[in-house]
Amino acid sequence: MLVDEVRALLQPERGGVFVDCTVGLGGHARMLLEHGASRLIGIDRDTDALALARDTLAPFGDRVALVHADYREIAAVLAAQGVGEVAGLLADLGVSSLQLDAEGRGFSFRRDEPLDMRMDRSRGETAAEWIGRVDERELADVIYRFGEERRSRQVARAIVAARQHGRIETTGRLGEIVRRAVAARTRQRIDPATRTFQALRIWVNRELDGLDSFIGSAVASLQGEGPAARTVRKGVEGRGRIAVIAFHSLEDRVVKHTFRALSKGDDAQLTVLTKHPVIASDAEAAANPRARSAKLRAAVRV
Ligand SMILES: C[S@@+](CC[C@H](N)C(=O)[O-])C[C@H]1O[C@@H](n2cnc3c(N)ncnc32)[C@H](O)[C@@H]1O
Numbered sequence: 001m002l003v004d005e006v007r008a009l010l011q012p013e014r015g016g017v018f019v020d021c022t023v024g025l026g027g028h029a030r031m032l033l034e035h036g037a038s039r040l041i042g043i044d045r046d047t048d049a050l051a052l053a054r055d056t057l058a059p060f061g062d063r064v065a066l067v068h069a070d071y072r073e074i075a076a077v078l079a080a081q082g083v084g085e086v087a088g089l090l091a092d093l094g095v096s097s098l099q100l101d102a103e104g105r106g107f108s109f110r111r112d113e114p115l116d117m118r119m120d121r122s123r124g125e126t127a128a129e130w131i132g133r134v135d136e137r138e139l140a141d142v143i144y145r146f147g148e149e150r151r152s153r154q155v156a157r158a159i160v161a162a163r164q165h166g167r168i169e170t171t172g173r174l175g176e177i178v179r180r181a182v183a184a185r186t187r188q189r190i191d192p193a194t195r196t197f198q199a200l201r202i203w204v205n206r207e208l209d210g211l212d213s214f215i216g217s218a219v220a221s222l223q224g225e226g227p228a229a230r231t232v233r234k235g236v237e238g239r240g241r242i243a244v245i246a247f248h249s250l251e252d253r254v255v256k257h258t259f260r261a262l263s264k265g266d267d268a269q270l271t272v273l274t275k276h277p278v279i280a281s282d283a284e285a286a287a288n289p290r291a292r293s294a295k296l297r298a299a300v301r302v
Pocket residue numbers: 001021022023024025026027028029043044045046049069070071072092093094095096097119
């Protein structure tokens with residue numbers, strides 16, 4: 001997604017170490033390696049994604065290191081890889097098409113399957129476990145905040161009422177409960193369960209927690225004007241660059257504000273390269289509906 005746009009902003013032709021914090025299926029990582037990145041560190045919290053990325057990136061041999069971690073652990077990952085400074089860093093946030101389409105992960109209300117929703121199945125609570133124990137008010141808050149669902153209270157009430165008759169273990173059952181709670185009163189273009197599923201996914205994966213401090217650590221790892229920048233190919237700007245793709249307004253707001261905060265004052269660390277977020281071309285949006293909500297922002301280390 002937005003591959004040409006990311007390439008133009010990150011300039012992999014400068015060479016040096018690039019980090020893909022959400023390597024996913026490896027599409028962006030391959031582009032970075034094909035266009036000059038000397039080395040690529042790919043991070044993902046989903047082991048299924050890493051297995052696919054390993055295949056996609058096999059032709060690049062030992063120029064690639066793939067790491068199972070949360071990107072919020074970036075400082076430790078880079079230290080363990082022996083990387084001091086980074087030429088470019090990408091975070092393509094959110095879920096991958098693999099996660100949405102794969103069976104048995106519980107992200108989609110379009111199929112009936114166990115209600116898991118964890119990107120990293122080696123840790124944390126599943127969506128089913130959480131909605132089985134949470135109180136109604138907290139549930140309504142999460143659905144309102146992360147799903148921007150105006151009928152969050154009705155949805156929370158319906159979920160709590162339904163679980164008296166047995167645990168809600170599947171996407172099918174949850175979808176039905178939510179649709180019944182909201183659909184009667186509204187005619188919507190999207191499935192009425194969309195917002196609640198989004199909210200639960202964001203909550204289960206703590207997607208917005210620490211996004212700002214992650215960006216701070218990522219920026220701190222970017223090379224400045226020091227020796228590392230001078231080893232980069234002659235005649236090109238060596239300073240490190242960061243690009244972040246967000247998929248919903250809550251995420252994009254954090255990216256925008258964090259970039260802005262880091263580019264202000266005497267100790268500014270960044271210059272923002274995208275006054276307005278870069279969005280998908282009409283052709284890409286037509287070919288891939290998910291691209292319609294993608295917003296790309298980028299900045300360069302000062
Ligand atoms: C939109 S996809 C990335 C797709 C990738 N750019 C590509 O070209 O295939 C997002 C990926 O980020 C991963 N992810 C989400 N949150 C993460 C986190 N906190 N730490 C590490 N990986 C994360 C997901 O597991 C998913 O594979």
